[in-house]
Amino acid sequence: VDPNGVTWAKAPCRFCGTGCHVQVGTRSGKVVSIAGDAKAEVNRGLACVKGYHVGLILYGKDRLTQPLLKQGDRHVPISWERAIDVIAQRIMADPKSFAFYGSGQWTIPEGYAAQKFMKGGLSNNHIDPNARLCMASAVTGFVSTYGVDEPAGTFTDIDKADVVICWGNNPAEMHPVLFSRLIDRRARGEKITLIDIGTRRTRTTDHAQHYLEFKPHTDTAIVNGIAHLLIKNGTWDKEFVEKFCNFRAPSDPPTLNGKAITFEEYKKFVEPYTPEYVEELSDVPAADIRLLGELFGRRDLKITSLWCMGVNQHTQGTAMNQMLHGIHFLSGHFGKPGDSPTSLTGQPSACGTVREVGTLAHALPGGRVVADEQHRKDAEDIWNVKPGSIDPKPGYHTVLMWEKFSTPKEQGGDISTIWVQVTNPGQTLPNLNKLFHPSRKLKDKFLIVSDVYPTATTKDADLILPSALWVEKNGMTGNSERRTQQWFKMVEPPGQARDDVWQTLAVARRLFDLGHPGMKDRDGNFIFDMKDESGKSVPVWDFRRFYDVNVDEQLFNEYRKFTPYKHKNLAPYQEYVKARGLRWPVVEQSDGSWRETQFRFTEFDDPFVKKGAGIQFYHSVTKDDRAQIWFNPYMPPPESPDADYPLWLCTGRVIEHWHSGTMTMRVGPLRRSMPQAYVEVNRDDAQKLGIRDGEVVVVESRRGSVELPVWIDGRGKPPKGSVFVPFFDERIMINNVTLDAHDPFSKQPDYKKCAVRLRRK
Numbered sequence: 011v012d013p014n015g016v017t018w019a020k021a022p023c024r025f026c027g028t029g030c031h032v033q034v035g036t037r038s039g040k041v042v043s044i045a046g047d048a049k050a051e052v053n054r055g056l057a058c059v060k061g062y063h064v065g066l067i068l069y070g071k072d073r074l075t076q077p078l079l080k081q082g083d084r085h086v087p088i089s090w091e092r093a094i095d096v097i098a099q100r101i102m103a104d105p106k107s108f109a110f111y112g113s114g115q116w117t118i119p120e121g122y123a124a125q126k127f128m129k130g131g132l133s134n135n136h137i138d139p140n141a142r143l144c145m146a147s148a149v150t151g152f153v154s155t156y157g158v159d160e161p162a163g164t165f166t167d168i169d170k171a172d173v174v175i176c177w178g179n180n181p182a183e184m185h186p187v188l189f190s191r192l193i194d195r196r197a198r199g200e201k202i203t204l205i206d207i208g209t210r211r212t213r214t215t216d217h218a219q220h221y222l223e224f225k226p227h228t229d230t231a232i233v234n235g236i237a238h239l240l241i242k243n244g245t246w247d248k249e250f251v252e253k254f255c256n257f258r259a260p261s262d263p264p265t266l267n268g269k270a271i272t273f274e275e276y277k278k279f280v281e282p283y284t285p286e287y288v289e290e291l292s293d294v295p296a297a298d299i300r301l302l303g304e305l306f307g308r309r310d311l312k313i314t315s316l317w318c319m320g321v322n323q324h325t326q327g328t329a330m331n332q333m334l335h336g337i338h339f340l341s342g343h344f345g346k347p348g349d350s351p352t353s354l355t356g357q358p359s360a361c362g363t364v365r366e367v368g369t370l371a372h373a374l375p376g377g378r379v380v381a382d383e384q385h386r387k388d389a390e391d392i393w394n395v396k397p398g399s400i401d402p403k404p405g406y407h408t409v410l411m412w413e414k415f416s417t418p419k420e421q422g423g424d425i426s427t428i429w430v431q432v433t434n435p436g437q438t439l440p441n442l443n444k445l446f447h448p449s450r451k452l453k454d455k456f457l458i459v460s461d462v463y464p465t466a467t468t469k470d471a472d473l474i475l476p477s478a479l480w481v482e483k484n485g486m487t488g489n490s491e492r493r494t495q496q497w498f499k500m501v502e503p504p505g506q507a508r509d510d511v512w513q514t515l516a517v518a519r520r521l522f523d524l525g526h527p528g529m530k531d532r533d534g535n536f537i538f539d540m541k542d543e544s545g546k547s548v549p550v551w552d553f554r555r556f557y558d559v560n561v562d563e564q565l566f567n568e569y570r571k572f573t574p575y576k577h578k579n580l581a582p583y584q585e586y587v588k589a590r591g592l593r594w595p596v597v598e599q600s601d602g603s604w605r606e607t608q609f610r611f612t613e614f615d616d617p618f619v620k621k622g623a624g625i626q627f628y629h630s631v632t633k634d635d636r637a638q639i640w641f642n643p644y645m646p647p648p649e650s651p652d653a654d655y656p657l658w659l660c661t662g663r664v665i666e667h668w669h670s671g672t673m674t675m676r677v678g679p680l681r682r683s684m685p686q687a688y689v690e691v692n693r694d695d696a697q698k699l700g701i702r703d704g705e706v707v708v709v710e711s712r713r714g715s716v717e718l719p720v721w722i723d724g725r726g727k728p729p730k731g732s733v734f735v736p737f738f739d740e741r742i743m744i745n746n747v748t749l750d751a752h753d754p755f756s757k758q759p760d761y762k763k764c765a766v767r768l769r770r771k
């Protein structure tokens with residue numbers, strides 16, 4: 011408590027996957043101040059413009075404060091008792107047609123509770139998170155390359171690298187504090203080269219020594235061009251590759267693990283990708299491809315690659331992820347501080363909750379999958395649910411789930427109820443006219459939404475549940491660098507708002523009371539039985555007594571049992587209370603302390619690597635401790651500009667707003683600095699079309715249209731023939747226009763490119 015009566019406590023920022031810590035100041039039951047946390051290694055006292063304003067997200071005037079049920083055209087207040095009952099009755103009536111749609115903004119205990127409720131309790135795998143839309147291709151890339159998900163390196167690599175390459179991402183706006191670590195090094199006089207490879211200039215480009223602009227979708231050709239040069243010039247790292255790698259290529263029919271090939275075959279595959287051929291495909295000058303080839307060929311430099319949505323939201327997203335790891339292996343730029351291929355996540359717990367807890371439709375906690383009998387048995391034993399409870403068939407991934415929800419039952423639309431938590435699919439799903447809007451016209455479809463504010467999704471929801479936000483509840487998240495973070499509740503949520511763990515457990519408890527067999531464990535007890543300090547069960551209906559126990563800690567302790575299997579070991583809950591996050595694997599030392607890991611698979615830092623191995627990919631898909639170097643051919647995009655729709659559309663984010671703007675558009679300073687969406691148009695295109703700055707135009711595709719004011723050149727300067735629209739503004743639904751084509755393995759849609767035209771109104 012400071013002299014002004016303000017109590018300060020730590021919490022990770024609510025927004026991006028950088029995972030900065032802030033100090034939260036509270037007084038008289040309100041958050042009154044935010045400061046960067048100097049003790050946090052990630053941000054070292056800094057925050058970005060969103061982070062400094064994070065406290066204000068709690069205080070928008072239109073917070074949802076009571077459950078609301080749709081009756082006719084209106085939403086009318088109902089009690090929690092009734093709301094819980096409505097959900098339970100829908101599930102009891104048709105358990106298999108129920109689906110849960112969650113988020114990379116779920117806390118770890120929230121995602122874990124939802125996962126156990128669905129897969130262990132309801133024997134229903136139709137649970138998928140919005141992270142399917144942002145980093146699923148990174149997961150399939152890691153799994154098929156290393157045999158296990160998530161980066162080997164950490165943010166520490168950015169402090170050590172000589173060269174940082176951004177592949178189709180814009181960290182200056184999307185991971186600003188992380189980016190500032192790089193810029194700070196320059197300010198201190200360190201020499202660091204930044205290469206920006208993208209389809210439009212951004213604020214990241216402003217700081218780059220080299221900007222390589224490629225024709226959308228041709229990044230696979232660029233990577234193959236680098237591999238071609240490494241082999242042709244003899245600068246590939248023969249020793250590293252022979253010791254630690256195998257080669258793979260797509261199989262027929264295609265599978266995630268493809269087929270084994272020899273080095274000679276790989277060499278033959280990349281042979282056609284000469285700098286001149288890559289220039290032909292990508293428009294990147296051959297000289298720039300040679301520059302990349304030369305850099306990767308140098309062993310005296312340390313190279314870190316960073317990527318995010320540009321690579322992941324791609325119909326060849328898995329392939330691009332595999333190949334980025336591959337050029338680091340082929341060139342030996344791996345396994346030393348600063349030499350690392352690192353994918354970034356957009357949401358604060360895309361890693362902690364989605365990837366580690368395993369809330370994807372095919373997954374189970376700790377890197378397990380529903381299709382594996384032993385994995386199912388492990389989960390059933392830890393959950394103490396009846397053997398055979400978990401369905402071996404993966405559930406519907408996001409695109410399929412919403413397609414089934416938007417299709418009449420008699421035409422195969424076998425999802426009739428979806429419960430949405432912590433996300434806004436009515437704005438963020440691609441191709442909304444196919445995947446979202448039709449469901450709102452079908453009588454037997456029932457949409458439940460837990461949220462903190464009215465959104466594009468709550469607008470037409472059948473049942474709205476008011477949720478607690480950020481420091482109105484206990485929480486844990488996991489950022490992009492495997493760092494698990496914890497915070498305590500600091501203020502009360504408004505009105506009757508409840509946290510999402512409580513909501514899930516309340517429905518589970520009602521199902522138990524109604525006699526649903528899946529809600530009973532092997533001993534006949536409720537599967538989420540919570541205990542107070544004396545070991546007595548706590549009824550989840552009783553709000554006051556429920557909050558007397560730390561539900562997060564109890565759920566985390568159970569979840570932690572899953573984590574050693576894939577060497578994602580976590581420390582006890584109390585270690586996270588003390589720390590500003592710890593990067594797994596976290597292993598107990600002989601003196602009783604807990605040590606985190608910066609560089610996985612390396613003998614010098616990873617406790618699970620055998621002595622003398624140097625590098626060991628101990629979850630190798632080929633079971634020989636080696637990683638896979640993939641070849642994937644360049645393939646054309648699912649849709650390209652043509653005579654009718656002559657422009658590329660790219661969608662994305664801006665620094666001021668968080669995703670669909672639900673929180674940040676209610677923060678005055680952020681809303682005022684970026685009040686509405688726009689379409690960035692290249693000056694030459696604007697001239698050709700006779701369009702003026704600020705004029706409202708129609709952006710239309712084969713799927714839908716939207717009206718937007720024009721910003722000539724804009725913040726990002728799109729190249730000729732291409733436009734950019736941010737998706738934060740719920741008044742301008744750009745996803746009426748985007749495409750739902752997706753990667754065949756990750757099922758992640760491509761929001762970064764489709765064909766549109768501009769029309770004057």
Ligand code: SF4
Binds near residue numbers: 056058059062185
């Ligand atoms: Fe929050 Fe991300 Fe900004 Fe850090 S960089 S303060 S985590 S929004």
